[in-house]
Amino acid sequence: MKKIKGFCLCGAVSFEVVNAFEKLFLCSCDQCRQITGSAFASNLFVAIEAFEWLEGADNIISYQVPGRDISKSFCQTCGSGVPWVNGDGTKIVVPAGSLSASVNVAERLRIFASEQPAWASELELVSSHLRFP
Ligand SMILES: [Zn+2]
Ligand SMILES: [Zn+2]
Known part of the structure; x- marks a missing residue:
């Protein structure tokens, strides 16, 4: 099965995962919005056996949202979101x-x-630019 690599922005953390995902969840719940600082979280779920850390697993900090099955793991050098x-x-x-x-x-x-902010709705109507306008 073909694998795909992932990295944090600074490259300290890297991993490899089988590139055959069943579902991508774009979640606009309040917790995902806050934890990403963005309109929604973009999460893929894979079996643990399909995943492997390559480097930097000891450079990750995790936060568990109390009472919810939501975490944020990030590279402690650059802050990029990484798997959890x-x-x-x-x-x-x-x-x-x-x-x-x-x-x-x-x-x-x-x-x-239902929890999507108004500014992140009807994105197809937002003007689109290949780079800065
Ligand atoms: Zn990093
Ligand atoms: Zn969510």
């Missing part, structure tokens, strides 16, 4: 933006759209 283990320890949650190349995902879902 879900609450019951059965899956690795991979932030899609940490992956290096095209991700093979069977299905994409937007979830908690």
